Amino acid sequence: MVKRSIFGIVLLIASHSFAQQNPDIIRAGLLKGDLAFNQSFMLEHKSKNVYLSGFLEYYSSKNLSLRGDCMWYMDSRQKDPVFKQNYVVLFGAVLHKPIGRNDLFGGIQPGMSFTQPVTPALSDNTLPLRMMPVLDISIGYTLYFSKFCNFFLSANYLASRYRGADNGSLKLDEFMISGGLGFHINTIRKQKK
Amino acid sequence: MKTLVLIVAVVFILPIQAQELHIRNNRAGLISFGVRSSLGLVNDGVWQKTAFGTGAECRLQFSDRINTEWFADHLKADLADYAWRADTHIGWSVMYYLRKKPDPIVQPFLLAGHCFEYLKFTDNVNPSNFAERWSASVQGGVGTQINITQRFDVSLVAQYMMHIGTKITASHAENVTTFTKSSGLGIQDHILIHISLNYKIADLW
Numbered sequence: 001m002v003k004r005s006i007f008g009i010v011l012l013i014a015s016h017s018f019a020q021q022n023p024d025i026i027r028a029g030l031l032k033g034d035l036a037f038n039q040s041f042m043l044e045h046k047s048k049n050v051y052l053s054g055f056l057e058y059y060s061s062k063n064l065s066l067r068g069d070c071m072w073y074m075d076s077r078q079k080d081p082v083f084k085q086n087y088v089v090l091f092g093a094v095l096h097k098p099i100g101r102n103d104l105f106g107g108i109q110p111g112m113s114f115t116q117p118v119t120p121a122l123s124d125n126t127l128p129l130r131m132m133p134v135l136d137i138s139i140g141y142t143l144y145f146s147k148f149c150n151f152f153l154s155a156n157y158l159a160s161r162y163r164g165a166d167n168g169s170l171k172l173d174e175f176m177i178s179g180g181l182g183f184h185i186n187t188i189r190k191q192k193k
Numbered sequence: 194m195k196t197l198v199l200i201v202a203v204v205f206i207l208p209i210q211a212q213e214l215h216i217r218n219n220r221a222g223l224i225s226f227g228v229r230s231s232l233g234l235v236n237d238g239v240w241q242k243t244a245f246g247t248g249a250e251c252r253l254q255f256s257d258r259i260n261t262e263w264f265a266d267h268l269k270a271d272l273a274d275y276a277w278r279a280d281t282h283i284g285w286s287v288m289y290y291l292r293k294k295p296d297p298i299v300q301p302f303l304l305a306g307h308c309f310e311y312l313k314f315t316d317n318v319n320p321s322n323f324a325e326r327w328s329a330s331v332q333g334g335v336g337t338q339i340n341i342t343q344r345f346d347v348s349l350v351a352q353y354m355m356h357i358g359t360k361i362t363a364s365h366a367e368n369v370t371t372f373t374k375s376s377g378l379g380i381q382d383h384i385l386i387h388i389s390l391n392y393k394i395a396d397l398w
Contacts, residue, residue: 060342164320
């Protein structure tokens with residue numbers, strides 16, 4: 001209980017001190033992007049996949065941004081992968097709760113995936129690359145530690161189905177985590193009061 | 194040339210979008226763009242499973258209480274465990290807001306409209322075994338627009354779609370999938386539920 005209280009107080013002081021240092025990074029006109037690796041955990045298969053991902057995000061106000069993501073499946077960390085190819089394109093909106101240089105966010109992004117699973121061992125049919133609807137829900141945290149760079153951590157759930165496998169659809173839902181260095185720039189000069 | 198267009202877009206268009214939306218006179222002329230995620234509930238037989246899809250839409254408002262929605266979406270679903278279907282819709286709806294207040298946080302609405310659909314049934318094992326059709330449909334339903342900010346809203350909609358066209362049914366026996374198309378026009382209906390994220394770009398007039 002004491003530890004939690006101390007942690008809470010430290011977090012509060014830290015966020016306030018950051019806020020005093022520079023409260024004006026997160027505002028309308030902020031344009032943000034990054035390139036990172038995502039580690040995914042498939043919920044219906046014993047597979048942990050690695051994606052190269054990138055996003056571009058534009059803040060229309062300090063609490064709302066429009067964001068587009070691309071993900072490129074690189075490989076699986078298991079011997080028997082589920083995917084042969086998988087590319088994901090997402091577009092949606094993200095809500096933000098900025099506190100000084102800290103920013104908590106959550107968003108929804110519908111999109112499409114271009115997916116080709118590995119052909120099952122007992123099947124003669126090669127499964128083709130197909131376009132599939134997907135839905136992504138994400139939450140995360142960003143620390144804007146300089147004028148042009150930020151550090152972010154995010155977790156997202158990607159809901160996806162591959163239709164037309166031999167015995168019906170393949171459930172391809174993935175839970176992903178990602179983090180790293182991002183870059184941002186304010187496209188609108190701050191208005192003088 | 195492409196680079197020039199991109200630079201112009203970044204320098205001029207983005208700052209405009211970040212400013213407060215200036216609304217002239219009333220809400221007529223508001224144009225927004227959005228994306229949506231859909232669920233299709235088809236009732237042609239137990240072999241029809243729930244469809245899941247993605248789409249995009251544009252809304253153009255004509256008065257404080259009348260809006261129009263122009264949409265396209267693509268849904269896919271299983272047909273039992275032996276085939277799958279893909280639906281592509283392109284159409285439009287008129288939305289009538291039920292509250293007089295022009296921009297409440299929660300704005301319920303009725304909608305009705307028309308769309309075209311391309312439907313394709315495909316065998317899981319043999320993709321060259323398929324059946325397809327084009328149809329026209331009418332749709333109507335209810336929804337709620339939740340205005341998160343002045344420019345951004347989330348909308349939840351449930352609508353009934355009635356497709357008028359050739360009817361396709363699927364059956365499977367002795368490991369053979371058969372698609373049957375009826376002669377003449379038939380009616381195939383389903384319920385479409387979607388959540389959409391919409392962003393107002395400008396007030397055109």
